[in-house]
Amino acid sequence: LLNNPNSLAGVTEIIVNHIENHKLDKEKLIGVGIGMPGFVNINEGVNYTYLDSGNESLTGHISDAIGLPVFIDNDSSLIALSELKFGVAKAIKDVMVINLSWGIGLGMIINGQLFRGHSGFAGEFSHIPITEEGALCSCGKQGCLEAEASLLAVAEKALEGIKNGRISSFQGFDDKSKVDAGDALMDVANKGDQFAIELLSEAGYKIGRALSILIHIMNPKAIVISGRGVKVGRLLLAPIQQALNKYCIPRLSGETDIMISEIGFDAELIGAAILVMENFHKEEHQPASVQ
Numbered sequence: 180l181l182n183n184p185n186s187l188a189g190v191t192e193i194i195v196n197h198i199e200n201h202k203l204d205k206e207k208l209i210g211v212g213i214g215m216p217g218f219v220n221i222n223e224g225v226n227y228t229y230l231d232s233g234n235e236s237l238t239g240h241i242s243d244a245i246g247l248p249v250f251i252d253n254d255s256s257l258i259a260l261s262e263l264k265f266g267v268a269k270a271i272k273d274v275m276v277i278n279l280s281w282g283i284g285l286g287m288i289i290n291g292q293l294f295r296g297h298s299g300f301a302g303e304f305s306h307i308p309i310t311e312e313g314a315l316c317s318c319g320k321q322g323c324l325e326a327e328a329s330l331l332a333v334a335e336k337a338l339e340g341i342k343n344g345r346i347s348s349f350q351g352f353d354d355k356s357k358v359d360a361g362d363a364l365m366d367v368a369n370k371g372d373q374f375a376i377e378l379l380s381e382a383g384y385k386i387g388r389a390l391s392i393l394i395h396i397m398n399p400k401a402i403v404i405s406g407r408g409v410k411v412g413r414l415l416l417a418p419i420q421q422a423l424n425k426y427c428i429p430r431l432s433g434e435t436d437i438m439i440s441e442i443g444f445d446a447e448l449i450g451a452a453i454l455v456m457e458n459f460h461k462e463e464h465q466p467a468s469v470q
């Protein structure tokens with residue numbers, strides 16, 4: 180995505196083809212919602228990190244091509260929105276939603292509302308420094324949470340371990356298939372593979388350490404682990420709790436429930452649909468008068 184000048188054209192083509200191939204009736208579509216990683220300006224419809232759309236807005240570009248309104252938001256914000264509207268965070272006013280996936284994102288619900296911060300970029304949780312000399316992060320620093328504990332980071336450690344002779348049922352992947360490797364690693368971990376469980380436990384402990392910082396700052400009622408990583412949520416809970424026991428003041432950690440999302444895998448898709456629905460009611464689609 181980052182260095183591919185054709186990525187915007189590619190995404191647009193996927194959406195156009197999806198509508199055509201499934202013979203979707205555009206009359207019945209109210210818009211397209213897109214969740215993306217990166218610094219997203221939802222009002223301008225621009226992602227400052229990915230899919231450079233030149234002078235035009237990203238949403239405007241895609242909207243022109245498909246003839247429907249288009250909305251974008253940060254993936255972790257959408258996941259938090261999903262958990263707030265349809266997930267385990269439904270009745271909770273102050274809750275932090277962790278998007279554990281190929282990266283690690285954060286969506287903050289404060290007083291029942293998604294908190295975006297001054298410029299819309301609140302919740303940059305992934306670059307909290309967790310170790311002094313860790314893996315090199317995409318941001319250029321070492322030892323960031325994302326570089327140490329995201330599913331992609333765990334997959335990289337697994338590939339490295341296998342190369343160095345670790346015994347595991349996780350096999351057959353190389354550096355070119357890290358995403359597939361990440362999925363496979365979660366599958367074998369759920370089947371009891373010791374090496375996979377060891378790596379996920381280490382990641383869980385580091386996530387827990389980062390969560391202790393978050394708890395100290397935000398004092399949330401709950402933290403929801405959501406995103407693709409919910410598949411191994413059960414395996415992560417104990418090491419997360421162990422890190423909280425060590426790093427968090429009991430008066431604070433004792434007040435915060437750690438929960439695993441029930442919609443994690445679909446949370447971003449649901450959030451993208453919510454985004455369209457919320458804007459649909461806000462914008463020009465309001466009926467002029469009630470008959």
Ligand SMILES: [Zn+2]
Nearest residue numbers: 306316318323
């Ligand atoms: Zn970083």
